[in-house]
Amino acid sequence: MIPSQKEWQEALIQRHGPDLQERFSAASAAICGLGGLGSNIAIALARAGIGRLRLLDFDRVDITNLHRQQYKAHQIGQYKTEALAENLREMAPYLSIELVTERITEDNLSALLDGVDVVCEAFDDPEAKAMLVNGVLEQFPSVYLVAASGMAGMGTPNTIRTRKITKRFYLCGDGTSDTANTIGLVAPRVMVCAAHQAHTVLRILAGEFDV
Amino acid sequence: MVKVNGTERDIAGKTILEFLAATEYDPKRIAVERNQDIVFKSQYGDTVLEDGDTLEIVSFVGGG
Incomplete structure (x- = not known):
């Protein structure tokens, strides 16, 4: 039996306090790419009670994704947008979810990302x-952007950090660990970076703009 | 002098495009901020660096 929306909201307020929860509930974020970063960012923001998520990815779940991305065996072959939405609804049943199952390009970016408070790269x-x-x-001078670069390999997770590049542009990661010259992506280190991104989004929504 | 990612460089008077051409940066993998503002990619050739400018070049690596 799933609790009512009112009960859900009360539980979130109990955790975060009314002021913070009001900010989270009123906010929206777009998540561009639903791999190791995006699927984990989405789950963190959904659980924290963000009001609306726009999920963007053109790809389908592949067996080689499951070592780090938040999908399940039976979802192999599904579009990541649809699979992730399914999973998020089990965790946050009253979250408003928008799905964009297409490739983001220079030409369609302004249409696909219109109307959100924060964009996660x-x-x-x-x-x-x-x-x-x-x-x-x-194209979006008033939107906050939280991007990531450098989270591959088995290096220490302690080098992953968040930098504020400009007033509205935050960058998470170690800046250098490339999939091209490491063993590739390993779940927890990617999750550390995704957690930096998700928490930076929540801090922005809370009005905490420093890093 | 122009501060590039924290290091003073003697490149005032050059355009961003000229500066980038003399570096290892791959123009397809970067974003450039000058004095806290994004430089539009279409403006790299027209943006002349001035003494005292601060340039931040973000270079992306693979993985996500």
């Missing part, structure tokens, strides 16, 4: 990351 490919960051900063 959670792509895998460095050129796609740069395209999104430049596009958001150029």
